[in-house]
Amino acid sequence: MAETQQDGESQLENQQIKDAGLKVTAPRVKILGILESCGKRHMSAEDVYKELLSQDEEIGLATVYRVLTQFEGAGLVCRRHFEGGQSVFELNSGEHHDHLVCLKCGRIVEFVDPTIEKRQAKIAAENHFKIEDHSLVVYGICSDCQAKG
Amino acid sequence: MAETQQDGESQLENQQIKDAGLKVTAPRVKILGILESCGKRHMSAEDVYKELLSQDEEIGLATVYRVLTQFEGAGLVCRRHFEGGQSVFELNSGEHHDHLVCLKCGRIVEFVDPTIEKRQAKIAAENHFKIEDHSLVVYGICSDCQAKG
DNA sequence: GTAAAACTGAAAATCTTTCGCATCTTGATC
DNA sequence: GATCAAGATGCGAAAGATTTTCAGTTTTAC
Ligand SMILES: [Mn+2]
Ligand SMILES: [Mn+2]
Ligand SMILES: [Zn+2]
Ligand SMILES: [Zn+2]
Numbered sequence: 001m002a003e004t005q006q007d008g009e010s011q012l013e014n015q016q017i018k019d020a021g022l023k024v025t026a027p028r029v030k031i032l033g034i035l036e037s038c039g040k041r042h043m044s045a046e047d048v049y050k051e052l053l054s055q056d057e058e059i060g061l062a063t064v065y066r067v068l069t070q071f072e073g074a075g076l077v078c079r080r081h082f083e084g085g086q087s088v089f090e091l092n093s094g095e096h097h098d099h100l101v102c103l104k105c106g107r108i109v110e111f112v113d114p115t116i117e118k119r120q121a122k123i124a125a126e127n128h129f130k131i132e133d134h135s136l137v138v139y140g141i142c143s144d145c146q147a148k149g
Numbered sequence: 150m151a152e153t154q155q156d157g158e159s160q161l162e163n164q165q166i167k168d169a170g171l172k173v174t175a176p177r178v179k180i181l182g183i184l185e186s187c188g189k190r191h192m193s194a195e196d197v198y199k200e201l202l203s204q205d206e207e208i209g210l211a212t213v214y215r216v217l218t219q220f221e222g223a224g225l226v227c228r229r230h231f232e233g234g235q236s237v238f239e240l241n242s243g244e245h246h247d248h249l250v251c252l253k254c255g256r257i258v259e260f261v262d263p264t265i266e267k268r269q270a271k272i273a274a275e276n277h278f279k280i281e282d283h284s285l286v287v288y289g290i291c292s293d294c295q296a297k298g
Numbered sequence: 299g300t301a302a303a304a305c306t307g308a309a310a311a312t313c314t315t316t317c318g319c320a321t322c323t324t325g326a327t328c
Numbered sequence: 329g330a331t332c333a334a335g336a337t338g339c340g341a342a343a344g345a346t347t348t349t350c351a352g353t354t355t356t357a358c
Contacts, residue, residue, distance in 0.1 A: 023303095023304065023305070023354090023355055023356075024355080024356095025304090025305065025306080025354075025355075026306095026354090027305085027306075027307095028305095045345085045346085046345090058307080059306090059307080060306080060307045060308065061307095061346090062306090062307070062308075062309090062346085062347075062348085063305090063306060063307065065345090065346060065347075066305090066306085066347085069346095069347090081230065081232065083230065083284075085344070085345070086344090086345070086346095087345085087346090100272065100273060100276055100278055102278065103281060109276050109278070111272055111276075113268050113272060115264065115265075115268050116264075116265050116268050116269070119262050119264050119265050120265070120285075120287050123249065123260050123262060123287065124249060124287055124289050127249055127258050127260075127291075128291065128292035128295075129249055129251065129258070129287070129289035129290060129291055129292070130289050130290045130295055131287060131288075131289040132252060132288050132289045132290065133287075133288045133289075134285070134286065134287040134288060135232075135284070135285070135286050135288075136269075136283070136284070136285045136286075137283065137284050137285075138269050138272065138273055138278070138280060138282075138283040139280075139281050139282045139283060139284075140273050140278035140279050140280040140281045140282075141278060141279045141281065142276075142277065142278055143277035143278070146277075146279055172323085172324055172325075172334095172335065172336070173324075173325090174323070174324070174335095174336060174337080175323090175337095176336085176337070176338095177336095193314095194314085194315080195314085207338085208337085208338080209337080209338045209339065209340095210314095210315090210338095211315085211316075211317085211337090211338070211339075211340090212336085212337060212338065214314090214315060214316070215316085215336085215337085216336095218315095218316095234313070234314065235313090235314070235315095236314090236315090
């Protein structure tokens, strides 16, 4: 049917979803599209849901959570647990990075520090842990917020 | 009255609570006592609550959360947000440290790495953030769990 | 096309944490 | 020690985030 037809941009998402081993469905295509082109790199499920609402999409919040969790399992997105309630999701850029978060405005800066990564590996090894993952978040006040008082 | 009498060990807790600017009440003394002598350095509110139940103490879960939050505000304990729902609390040893957590058995190893601390400060400074705090958790499999398969 | 398998939205259920409030304690004062 | 106001407690209810359930729908393989 005509409704099944997708606009050009969706072809990319369709393929990514297929490659991830998931079936191509409207909610998945839509949500991936939002993550890719919404401007905000770090979004909560609620953020995604609101964006869907603003686009008059009939997708429930439960579905948003379900799809984001599936995307996480498939390696398409990463889930982050910063301070303060909700998890935030971001497209998996392929390369690991850590975060600097402003406690006032929520601004996020991403960074990678090879020295820190190496030290972590060393610490894990010294304690006979097989390292699987890590989470480093530095909290502070960004320059804008410092200026504002 | 006789019920008010406290055993010797409690004197220490009483003083710590007073020093923190809090009134000395049975739940506070009991909870601080558990944190100090329960053996587990990192406990969830639920863990503390269960320990209280096992000691036939009539203290509600809401009170446990309230007291732990007060202790946190007073600097007596630190709250940690590891993966997996519940926050865990530990006595404030005075000196900051980070954690290595086993994903299989939950075992926790504490560590401090001056190199990492310095790099974090540098990264914050480079991005014009006034650093306030940070959270570093390394997840892995401990040697025991590796051996078990 | 068809049917099995996978997916969906809405509502209900969980899980952790916090609130509202009537009742009880603590600690300072007489 | 008795008094009393400020502060704490316990309980159940509520909140907020996320997951599960379930009956109807869609996708994909043949
Ligand atoms: Mn990021
Ligand atoms: Mn610790
Ligand atoms: Zn800011
Ligand atoms: Zn282990």
